[in-house]
Amino acid sequence: MRSVSGAGRMWHRLSGGIVRRWLGFRLVEPDPVELDPEPITLYVLPHPSLSDELAVAQLTRKLGLPDAGRRVALGELTLPSCLPLPRLRRTWRGVKTQGAEPLGPLLAALEQDPELDVQLVPVSVFWSRAPGKDFGFWKMLAADDWAWSGRLRRLLSLIVNGRHLEAHLGEPIRLRPLLDDSHTRLTQRTLARVLRVHFRRVRARVLGPDISHRRTLVRGVVGSPAVRQAIYEAASANRSNALKERKRAERYAREIASNMSYPVLRFLYELLKRLWNRLYDGVDVHGLEAVKAIAGERTLIYVPCHRSHVDYLLLSYVLYREGLMPPHIAAGRNLDMPLIGPLLRRGGAFFMRRSFKDNRLYAAVFNEYLHRLIARGQPVEYFIEGGRSRTGRMLDPRPGMLAMTLRSFVRDATRDVAFVPVYIGYEKVLESNAYLRELRGGSKKKESPLDLIHVLRHLRQPHGRVAVNVGEPLSLTDFLDGLAPAWRAERDQPRPEWLKRAVPQLGRTLAERINDGATVNAVSLVAMALLATPHHTIESDLLAHQVALLVRLQQRAPGSAHCRLPAGDAAAWIDQVVALGFIQRRPQALGELISASPEQATLLTWYRNNVLHLFTHFGLVAFAFRNNVAFCLDELDTLLAPAWPLIARELNAREVADHRQHLAATLDALSAEGLLKQSDNEWRRQPGHLEASEQLRLLGQPVQPTLERTYLLLASLLRYPSGELTRETLEEHSRLLAERLTLLAGLNAPEFFDKRLFSALLETLEAQGWLRVEEERLHYDDALMRAQKRSRTLFDPELRHRLVRLTRQ
Structure with missing residues (x-):
């Protein structure tokens, strides 16, 4: 045990008083923390650090938790409330600890007094963050990484990063039940191992894996067996020499590889925080808890939908803000522009050509680079749609990156890969004008650095809120076990038979999971209702009733737990859409009208298409009643069952296992809202003069x-x-x-x-x-x-x- 003299405690209090006014926490997880008040609470740190102890003491006082700066008595033993684990030192004889081990005396005190109980709370403190990489002078100043900090570096880090701290509190470990359990033999070594595993997973989640310098990574890619073989083949095919082709491979690797830099990550975070606060009324994030639970154990592949140029910036900002390591992002080579490209590369972007099937050497280099990122557990992000959706729908997934990821995983399946589907929903995108032009038949405009000037023009315009919804992660091991149980036995084959089936199935599954997490916002609701009218004009009260109906139907929809619905009421939603400039009010003697100009109506189709898949089954049933007065369940099922897979495939909606059961639930929901009348096993539409008849017509029009x-x-x-x-x-x-x-x-x-x-x-x-x-x-x-x-x-x-x-x- 480390003994602390009176002079040491005085220095601790003096330094704590000086430092306390400077420290500030950017993120605390989980928040708020709830601890059982009965057992004695001790906090465990991953290694000795006076600055970490001072930070934890201040944090516990701020949160109203048991004070980490006090000392506690356990019988005859007195301990500080913060217990650091000793450092591990590797020698030729094995691994040894440096310094006293605090857990042994603690367990001995508990064994001597059966009435005592202690809960250990593991706490990880990060003085800002950087991946494990050499950043020159900045490595001294700013950052926790995988190398332990020295005293001088920690002092400098305290000055630079003292107001950007992150604290991650683990689940409390109750020691008394473990000691009393006859099946558990709790020892100092076992407890220390459990705590170190926890700290290692937290560091992997927050900092990413320990990666080498970019130059080392490039050399490793070019020197790999697969790339060397491609070099020899290129030399033979091009009638050149291996040295020339190796230089070409090195040029490709430098063209591709990211150069993630902590100072740039920190700069981008501060810049983007200001940008989002200026552009949007707020960024709503849902579903990250499931990702945090697996981030330290699996390689994460983020697959967001692609709606805007700022999608990847927004997701990286959210992950950094929420205490997760920003991913390496696959970006098109067209974005490697002057000024912008170097900044994106240092923010984690790696660049790829649109097509490289005819360049085997480039393909080998890119595949090897991607494999090394995935095999080392580095989080990666790419858009399975390939490009931005100009229609607002989820585009059909492209096979390229998915196939490369599958082959990489099969090549080295020691660490599971988890795909993380992400839906990003905007109330108003920055590219509205460009999309309007393209929706009306205009050609796609090539990206240029001058686009930044156009973005700045939008800073004073309202853009509403933006939602980032994280769907259910997909384990690649579980996916392959379900699709091709014998895949492990065929992993040495260059192109196994199941790969051709796996790639499109994986793409469809991910697209469905992305769409499952869609956000229904005010703009998409109004677009659904207004665009169903012949001339894009509707009575104000009917519009309010229709958008409220859409929300209630979605609440009743089978399997709708993952989508997000707007808060508030219909009147507030309509006001929001008017404020964003998508529609206008038109006073009229018999009642107010809501209308959209031709340009507004064209743009609203983009927002309607964001959520069209969520209402398609309701719409299909409603459309069937437009030309038919009544149906029984069997007749309607026979009529619609062949059409549903076609519509679901087009919109990347989740197909249903039992269409008849799903249809019955849809009919019940429409009947509960008064749009249909049920009599025994027959459903009839309402008379044409009732508002319910018009609502049913509007509901069916989008299909x-x-x-x-x-x-x-x-x-x-x-x-x-x-x-x-x-x-x-x-x-x-x-x-x-x-x-x-x-x-x-x-x-x-x-x-x-x-x-x-x-x-x-x-x-x-x-x-x-x-x-x-x-x-x-x-x-x-x-x-x-x-x-x-x-x-x-x-x-x-x-x-x-x-x-x-x-x-x-």
């Missing part, structure tokens, strides 16, 4: 475009005998028909005739068994023809006639 696209595609296919059309021919013909329909209807909706939507429809029809491809030709049977005939009852005669006439051209 009409998807149903129309499906009808156009099937009608075009069935005009020809089975086996006559190719996929490419049908996709292009369907796209042209959809474009013609929008022009005849006077609509400006390029999203309606996006060729990718028809491609996804065909893939789903094939997966569901309605189509099969033989010798590059599409084949079908009578079941598809019967299903297409049944679907005609969904459409009113006028719309059906227009679609049929269009397909005959």
Whole structure:
């Protein structure tokens, strides 16, 4: 045990009085802390440190916890309330401790007095944060990292970082129950090992793994067997020498590799904190608790949806603020621009080319670099959609990064990988004007450093709130065990058979989990209701009733626990959308109207599409009643069951295991809201003069475009005998028909005739068994023809006639 003299205690009090006024905590987890008041509370630190003891003493006084600056008596033994574990020193004989071990006398005192009980609270204090890396002079000044601090460095860190402390308090460990348990042999060594494991996991979660310098990492990538083999193959293919190709590989590695820098992370955090406070009314974060629980044990792969250029900055800011290590971020090489690129690289970005399938050497370097990040437990972030969503929908996942991650994990599966789906929802995105232009058919604008000037113009405009919702993490081990139980036995194969199935299935699963965590905000609610009207104008009271109805339906929706709903009431939501400039009020003698201009309506489609998947099943059922007065459950299930997988696939909504059961729950919800009347096993729509009839019509309108696209595609296919059309021919013909329909209807909706939507429809029809491809030709049977005939009852005669006439051209 370390003995403290009277002079030492006096110095402790004197230094504490000086330091106390300077220290400030940026983050305390968990907050607030609740401790059992009965047992004696002692705090355990990972290593001896006077500054840490002073910080913990101040923190406990601030939180109203048992004072960590006092001394406690345990029988004849007197101990300080802060017990540091001794440092470990490695020698040729093994690992030894440096300094006295405080846990042995503590356990001995408890064994001598059965009435005594003690709870140990592990506390990790971080004097700001940096990953384990050499930063020159800044390494002395600013940061906890994986190397223990010396006295001079800690003094300088106290001066520089004293107001940016983080404290992470672990779960209390009650010693008396462990000592009394006959099945547990609690020893000083066992208890110290448990505490050190806890401290190691906290450090891994907060600081990330211990990584080497960038130059060392680049050398390791280029010198790896896979890259060396690619160098020899490139030299042979290009008729050059290995030295020249090695230099090219080194150039690729430097082009790719990030150069994460603590000073830049700290600078970006302070800058972004000011930026978000200026731009948004607040950043709401939900679901990070599940990530914190596994952050020290698994490699985390963050896969957020991609809505805005600031997505990755926002997520890194949130993770840093919440005490997690910001990830290394895969960014397109187009962002490696002057001024911006170096800053992003030091903030953790590593850059990749859009396509490198024809450059095997570059592919080998990139794969090796990504593998080393993942194998070492470094958190990584990439967008599975590839690029930003210009329509507001979740785009179909790209296979590239997912396939590389799977191959990396199979290559070294000693540490599990957990995908973390993240939904980022904005009430108003910075790129509104650009998206408006692109939604109206304009071409995508290339990124430029001058875009920063355009962002600055928005600082004084209102942008509402932004939500960051973390979905359910997906263990890659569990995923592969469910998909291909024998994957471990086939890990040495270069391209195992299950990999082709695993990549798209993994992408769909992650996209569904991202969408499950969607935030329904005021703008998306108003967009859902207003865009369902013919001329984007609606009575104010009907709009209020409709948006309130949408929220109540979502509360009743099966499996809606992960999505977030807005607080407040309908009137406040409408006021918020007016303040953001998306709609305007129009006074009228018979009552106020709410309307959107053509430009506003076009932009609102982006926000509606953010949450369209959450209301699609309600909309599909409501649309079925537009041209039909009544249905029984069996009739409705037969009619809608084939359509639901097509819509769910297009919107990346979670497919249901039992459609009939899901349909019954949907009908019950609509009946409870008065939109349908139930009699025995039959549901009827309300009379047309009632508001409930209009609400049902508005609810069903958003699914009409998807149903129309499906009808156009099937009608075009069935005009020809089975086996006559190719996929490419049908996709292009369907796209042209959809474009013609929008022009005849006077609509400006390029999203309606996006060729990718028809491609996804065909893939789903094939997966569901309605189509099969033989010798590059599409084949079908009578079941598809019967299903297409049944679907005609969904459409009113006028719309059906227009679609049929269009397909005959």
